[in-house]
Amino acid sequence: MAAATPLDQLDPISARIYGTTGYPHDAWTRLRREDPVHWTQPEGYQPFWSVTKHADIIEVSKQPELFQSAGRFILFPNALAPGAGGSEDGAASQDPPLRMLVNMDPPEHRSYRKLVSPWFTPRMVKRLEAQLEVITAEMFDDLEGERELDFVTEVAAIQPLRMITAMLGIERKDEQFVLRVTNENFGLEDPEFQREGEKPEDRLGFLTEAAGFLNAIFDDRRRSPREDLSSVLANATIDGAPVPPFELFSLAFLVMVAGHDTTRNAISNGMLAFFEHPAELEKLRRDPGLVGTAADEVVRWTTPVNHFSRTATRDTELRGKQIRAGDSVALFYASANRDEEIFEDPFTFRIDRDPNPHLGFGVGEHFCLGASLARMDLRVFWRQFVERVESIEPAGPHELLHSSFVGGPKHVPVRMRVRPR
Numbered sequence: 001m002a003a004a005t006p007l008d009q010l011d012p013i014s015a016r017i018y019g020t021t022g023y024p025h026d027a028w029t030r031l032r033r034e035d036p037v038h039w040t041q042p043e044g045y046q047p048f049w050s051v052t053k054h055a056d057i058i059e060v061s062k063q064p065e066l067f068q069s070a071g072r073f074i075l076f077p078n079a080l081a082p083g084a085g086g087s088e089d090g091a092a093s094q095d096p097p098l099r100m101l102v103n104m105d106p107p108e109h110r111s112y113r114k115l116v117s118p119w120f121t122p123r124m125v126k127r128l129e130a131q132l133e134v135i136t137a138e139m140f141d142d143l144e145g146e147r148e149l150d151f152v153t154e155v156a157a158i159q160p161l162r163m164i165t166a167m168l169g170i171e172r173k174d175e176q177f178v179l180r181v182t183n184e185n186f187g188l189e190d191p192e193f194q195r196e197g198e199k200p201e202d203r204l205g206f207l208t209e210a211a212g213f214l215n216a217i218f219d220d221r222r223r224s225p226r227e228d229l230s231s232v233l234a235n236a237t238i239d240g241a242p243v244p245p246f247e248l249f250s251l252a253f254l255v256m257v258a259g260h261d262t263t264r265n266a267i268s269n270g271m272l273a274f275f276e277h278p279a280e281l282e283k284l285r286r287d288p289g290l291v292g293t294a295a296d297e298v299v300r301w302t303t304p305v306n307h308f309s310r311t312a313t314r315d316t317e318l319r320g321k322q323i324r325a326g327d328s329v330a331l332f333y334a335s336a337n338r339d340e341e342i343f344e345d346p347f348t349f350r351i352d353r354d355p356n357p358h359l360g361f362g363v364g365e366h367f368c369l370g371a372s373l374a375r376m377d378l379r380v381f382w383r384q385f386v387e388r389v390e391s392i393e394p395a396g397p398h399e400l401l402h403s404s405f406v407g408g409p410k411h412v413p414v415r416m417r418v419r420p421r
């Protein structure tokens, strides 16, 4: 169908498309072939360059001074209020609602990243593995027997949420609050996560609630520090001075929400991939040793973070196109992860794919801080899943999130039988 559409009419960004038909892979396949760096002007958005090839995303990401993250770092529609990364006319907001790693640039970005990076090294993550095994086993204990349930809210969301809240020292009773503000954050364009009668400009109310919540935790950890990441954040300094409150909240909020929503989408969308490719699930059941490559193939296949955007700081060229200072450059990771020049049979889901140089975690300066944690979450999840889940099948149609920033299903009804430990 997309083959008949003129390139200028392809729309790779409207949340509605993602919520109804999913990631626009047909459009990206054409763009990769016919115009890999494509000036895109969809209705309701400020224009941007769609970058769809693996090599070009790497080239942009490795030059953070030339392609900065400050400014328009996510492509929101013009209709979203100022402060949501855009303004009424869609121009880059000078007043972002958060100042966090993903919209900071070097050298400031490096100082902030150093505050939290020791908690996410492969060695540190390895030390959390035993705790994650317990969290995952207890989650499956609670689901023992046969029942119909929502695989997203009752399974996929739970394990990564419990891991990141445990790291931050957030109590179990506050888990649902964290889940709600996360959903409102990533579901900005999804009707399910908007409140009754809410105007676009009021949609960021959850940030005020989250700030109150996290600031209370920081106050507590300044009085009595513990062995958790919140204590490190609360008492952090940069160049000898305490981190300013706005930047501190932004950093903690990013870790809290990015630390589980993405992994949840990888698990739930991964489940849909296994439904479509039952032989791959059988392969994993026969050889659970494949969980490592399976984790990466799930991230490649599902690409839970679909895009981030950069702004050119001076005139430059990319694949022969003249990029002007101030232009937005959208990095479509999901397209790069189907690039025929990089992946053999990119549209085949193969859990033993190796090597798998996907860009699901980004690349360069902003490479995902939580990649080791996410990989471990996914390995532990799928290993225990094949041990405990005797049978699972869809019990109704799934529903997709209306968002072109992060992607995955919101609800996946299943019938599932879990055996006791």
Ligand code: HEM
Residues within 6 Å of the ligand: 069, 101, 102, 103, 113, 254, 255, 256, 258, 259, 260, 262, 263, 266, 299, 303, 304, 305, 308, 333, 359, 360, 361, 362, 363, 365, 366, 367, 368, 369, 370, 371, 373, 374
């Ligand atoms: C499957 C799960 C995950 C996926 C697909 C994913 C994807 C990504 C991507 C694509 C970026 C690059 C942003 C950019 O280019 O500007 C990123 C950055 C980031 N991710 Fe993840 N992520 C995942 C899990 C996690 C987890 C578990 C955490 C835990 C805290 C995390 C925290 C972050 C942070 C803090 C950044 C910003 C890094 C920076 O700007 O320096 N992510 N992630």
